[in-house]
Structures are given as C-alpha cells and as structure tokens.
Amino acid sequence: MAFEALTKNGYNLFEMSSMIQKAIRRCDIPHAAYAANEMSVKYRAYLWKRLLTVSAEDCYGIMTKEIMALKEADDYVNQRNKPGETNDLFIAKAVVLLCMAKKNRDADYVACNFMWGDQPLSDAEYEAFVDYHEVERLKAVSQFGVPDYVFDVHTRRGRRNGATQMDFFREENEALEPRQMNLFDYGNYDGWYNHQRSQGYMKPNDERRLQKFQSDRGPVDPTNGGTEWTPETYEKYKK
Numbered sequence: 001m002a003f004e005a006l007t008k009n010g011y012n013l014f015e016m017s018s019m020i021q022k023a024i025r026r027c028d029i030p031h032a033a034y035a036a037n038e039m040s041v042k043y044r045a046y047l048w049k050r051l052l053t054v055s056a057e058d059c060y061g062i063m064t065k066e067i068m069a070l071k072e073a074d075d076y077v078n079q080r081n082k083p084g085e086t087n088d089l090f091i092a093k094a095v096v097l098l099c100m101a102k103k104n105r106d107a108d109y110v111a112c113n114f115m116w117g118d119q120p121l122s123d124a125e126y127e128a129f130v131d132y133h134e135v136e137r138l139k140a141v142s143q144f145g146v147p148d149y150v151f152d153v154h155t156r157r158g159r160r161n162g163a164t165q166m167d168f169f170r171e172e173n174e175a176l177e178p179r180q181m182n183l184f185d186y187g188n189y190d191g192w193y194n195h196q197r198s199q200g201y202m203k204p205n206d207e208r209r210l211q212k213f214q215s216d217r218g219p220v221d222p223t224n225g226g227t228e229w230t231p232e233t234y235e236k237y238k239k
Contacts, residue, residue, distance in 0.1 A: 007038035017046070021054050024098045032095050040091055041083050048074070051094050060104035063097070070094045149175065164206075166213040188217040 005013035020035035039047040048071045055064040074090035081087070121129075151158035152168045166189075173185060193210055196202050202210075 005043070007043070008041045009038060011038055013039065013043055013046070017050050020047075020050060020095075021058070024054050024095070025058050025103060027099045029096060029099045032099055033092065036091050036095050037088070040086070040088055044083075044086075047091070051091075051098065054098055055101075057108045058103055058105055059098060060102040063101050066097055067094050070097075164209060166209055170213070184221075186218045187221065188214040188219060190214070190219070 007013055007016050016035045016038045020032050020039070023029075023032035023035060036047060036051075039050075048067075051067050052064060052071070055067045070090045070093055074087075077090070078086045149171070151161060151163065152172070153159055153163045153165050154168070155163075169189060193202065196206075
C-alpha cells in the first residue's frame, strides 16, 4: 500500500498545499489559515517552502524577504518546542501578509516563458543585445592589476607592506561612495582600543600610531550620549 502524506485531520498534504496557495491568491484568510494549521504540525518545513513560493509566484513587490524573516523568527521561537506545542503566531502573520498583499504573477510568467535553457538566441537577437564596445572595455579592465586598496591589514601582502587597522578604519570610511553622513564617522575608536589594550594586543608601535590617529578625531562618542549631533558637529571633525 502506497504511503499517503496526511495532515493532522486526515487531509491529503498536497491538497492542503494547493488550498493554501489558492486561498491566498483570493485573499481568503480563513481557508488559507485552516490549511496552514493543518500542515503546521507534521509538515512545518514544507509549509514554509510553500509560503515562500507563494511570495514570489503570486505577490507583487518585495514580499519574500518578509516571509523569510517570519520563518527565521518561527524557527528561533520554536526551536525547543515539540510538534503540537508550537507558537504559530509567525505563520499566522505570514498568511495575513500574503493574503493582503497585492497580487501579481509576472515572476511565474517570466519563469515559464523566458527562462528555458533550450531556447538559443537567434543571430539577430544576439547582435541586437551584445554591446561589443562594452565587451572590449571589460577585456581591457581585466588586464589591469589588482587595485592597491585591496591590500589592507586583512591581507598578508597588506600587513607585509605595513598596513594597519587604523589605516583601514580611516581609509575605508573615507572611500565610501555614495556616502551617507554617519554619527560616528570621526569617533576615535577609544572603546575598541581600550579593549585591545586590556587583552594585551597593543604594542608600543600601536600606541604611537594610535596617538596620531586620534589626534584630529572626535571623542569616542561625538554625539555626547545622543544629546548632540548636527552637520556643524560633523564638519568640526571632518578632514
């Protein structure tokens, strides 16, 4: 006798899986929730796979990351709970979000119609979409050496050339592009280096470098405990 996957009340698993997706498409919360409850005890992992599929196949916008976050929360909260004793709040939240989301099946259409590996481009399509100037430009770029900024304190070559952690803090922060003004752009990292010192990691050369590094920076907390921070404060420490 063939094995049949049944939910807690004896329904066929795949019928409940079909039910939850079709109910979500129709914003039918009661039936979607019923199917989720049927699947959640014995087939919880499969339920989450189905909900993630629905988020991409049937919903408009960036919905999948919301369902993934709820799945991670469900895993965390229920990691020590036995089947039948779980907190199903995150599944319920996922069902509501998916039901209420704007629906769009463009992803499914694109997957079905444009992502077949056995459909080669015609010569005309290839000529129309391949930018030969860009191809040649990329070939030229690939012949360049590795940029110097790659070799920081985290690489053997960088350390051999004298790169330090302080160089990394300064140079990588200044290299951000496009750059958003940050609260601690010019903090002096005193908390970090006090910790390094307490662990015995600070050598005399490090102490000398640190004095220079901190000489034109703000305090460890330029916001003064979050009580002040303005563009003028930022400019005060900006190099």
